[in-house]
Amino acid sequence: MISSEIQAELTAIVGEKRFRTDPETRISHSYDATPLYQTLPAGVIYPTSTEEVQDILRIASKHSMPIVGRGSGSNLSADTVPPEDGLVMVMTHMNRILELDRENHTITVQPGVYTQKIHDTVEKEGLFYPPDPSSMAISTIGGNIAECSGGLRGLKYGTTKDYVLGLEAVLANGERIQTGGKLYKDVAGYDLTKLLVGSEGTLAIITEATLKLIPLPESRRALVAHYTDLDTAARTVSHILSEGIIPCTLEFMDQKTIQVVEEYAHIGLPKEMAAILLIEQDGPPVVVEQDLRRIREICHENGATHLDVAQTEAEGTRVMAARRNALAALARLRPTLILEDTTVPRSEIASMVREINRIADQYQLNICTFGHAGDGNLHPTLLTDARDPNEIQRGEQAFADIFAAAIRLGGTITGEHGVGLAKAPYLEWKTGRIALEVMKGIKKAFDPQGILNPGKIFTDTPSRERGKA
């Protein structure tokens, strides 16, 4: 519960309409897109300016009140599940595009802008913002920055981190900082910009971002390659990259995922295949044609049984859209979907998928795997039911085994979804104890009281040491 004193102070900042403590609002902000996690916040507040964010954080700080910033809440690591009795600060009212700078190839936005809107805005001008998390139609850029969201184009173009040039952010105590600028080179002190990207709302609240844009590729072409086994698909990936061809997307789907996506989207995916690769290249038409020709040869050389080449850009877009909707497709099958995000060096993809399948069998679970083959980022997805505690427990054990396997293969527990609450118990397996202590020190430098999104990234109850086994 929130005291009447704090209520009055917060209402004085934003007015009654934008500070809510009614049960409906609190319940609808008690969860995010991650299943199994829910906590009722004490209140929900909607700032409309950096100054209001500063004032709200001053109040939170004064009363040591935990607070979590959020956009659409589409994240998959329980990162925006509120802290117990904390405040949820919803950033979606700060949703203006502040400037599109054509000369410097930058766009400056407030955190509540939908990422898709940024894409649409800049592409009209012949510019390109490459990061494309599958959630981009509904997720906000502030959330993307907080999570360092990736997407399908990560291999060729990098992730959100590679496109954030400057930030305005508010610290826990209400002080405002500005980092970076419209600058491709800036080494004036520690790189707070990159540190804030992916800090999951635990270091500061982002109130403005300047993003780097690049020229929009002139054309794109896609194809789908069919495989009767996993290794030939993985070999194809290695072979394409080893020839110096970096496709803009290089996606993998296992048989279960293919079947489910096809039943949902009806785009002609081969339900009998062990795996498919969805490959797209972009760039000048002559290069795209040349790369596509060589990719087709490589697919055949490595055992693809069939190739579907999109005849138009629109057809390619439809295929990729189906891949983006894999999660929605899978969600129709069972009541609960737990989507993981392990990443391995790309040479280990086949090994990792085999490990996932072995672990799924061991725990008698239905796990579909799809993901970004080019950058080793896989999304093993458990189809389950939150009401079945036994299956959920087996699922947790399976994912712990999957994390441990990823780390054994030189990988990480999360490639693009973040640590949040969900993976905090396993973080030390990847970072080691010493680096984790350093991270806690960094947290303290930004937020000495620990009011910003407490419980995320760091946990008092780490999982037992299985990752080093």
Added chain:
Amino acid sequence: MISSEIQAELTAIVGEKRFRTDPETRISHSYDATPLYQTLPAGVIYPTSTEEVQDILRIASKHSMPIVGRGSGSNLSADTVPPEDGLVMVMTHMNRILELDRENHTITVQPGVYTQKIHDTVEKEGLFYPPDPSSMAISTIGGNIAECSGGLRGLKYGTTKDYVLGLEAVLANGERIQTGGKLYKDVAGYDLTKLLVGSEGTLAIITEATLKLIPLPESRRALVAHYTDLDTAARTVSHILSEGIIPCTLEFMDQKTIQVVEEYAHIGLPKEMAAILLIEQDGPPVVVEQDLRRIREICHENGATHLDVAQTEAEGTRVMAARRNALAALARLRPTLILEDTTVPRSEIASMVREINRIADQYQLNICTFGHAGDGNLHPTLLTDARDPNEIQRGEQAFADIFAAAIRLGGTITGEHGVGLAKAPYLEWKTGRIALEVMKGIKKAFDPQGILNPGKIFTDTPSRERGKA
């Protein structure tokens, strides 16, 4: 002076040959490539392994002894000038390439490897490590990482930061951490990798690095465009980029620099011109040809009086080599060269160059300007004489004015050389007080005793507030 107890402890780690306190060794490690700064260290130590680095830091930590890690000492911000009575740890004996991973496109190296050696090694395999600081023939990758070195190809390919995937580093207390990995996506906790890049040896000592490689571009072509005034050159830069062409290098030289470089290198630069642009594109031959054709048209459209197009790749390489040697050429003119590194949004290049010239006139100084026009990173270079205290003082005032002007134009005090001792007094002008305090907190999280390269980045005597004027 170093106590006999500490001497014995350090000698026990590395033996007598690799721990030196003789005057010759101490004097030759009392400075780096930055003029005007010199401090005698108490001793110089040469570790050959991570374990030795750990042991050395444990001793330094136990005795609160300041210590600076260094490679070739080629940095330009007095970052490796030793702390008073401190220890210099020279990393050049740790100079092995540990692994070239062709499948994952990574190379793992020790910090003492020369950057040029990395280029040569990977290019033989058809791979490419883009960062190319002008010092690369003599600078070490450890130094490049500590400084986040840039180079000529920054606009198209980014800087060192964009290619460091993972690090092994030793903290001040001797503990070892490992960050990242052969992973293009990794959001497991705060991004310590990117934080360590550019941290100037103040947070940890880097003992191993895994770098991202990309396919080697198939071809490259260069041209030189001549201009009778500054604005037409600047307009050309904007025009090229606005058409979606991102050259791999897009260098600018003012008249004074042209004259000096031509007298040094004899490559046919036009000594009567107000400015030249050196433009290079790389990629598939068909794209390079197409871009070059359009770039030539744009140069003409914007008032270039003459174009020299390199007829071969080798000829282009010679022209770019001349640019890389600008510093050496300038160094022949006066006894002391002070090279600065202000960076502005690229739309502000012409304004910044005009400001530099105005300030040079005001203080009656000889300042040549060259740099990376595509990313707004300029190197105003003062030709002076360290023995002339009056001129040196005017130089300092001029550079303070230049920093202030860069910040007014939305820029920064350093794009690729680092803060070090030289720019520490001005750092707050760029970051503001609050962000600087946060940085100090980060420093404390890594190095609570403050023994790692003390006095760099942070200073107790900041310059008076001129930047906000």
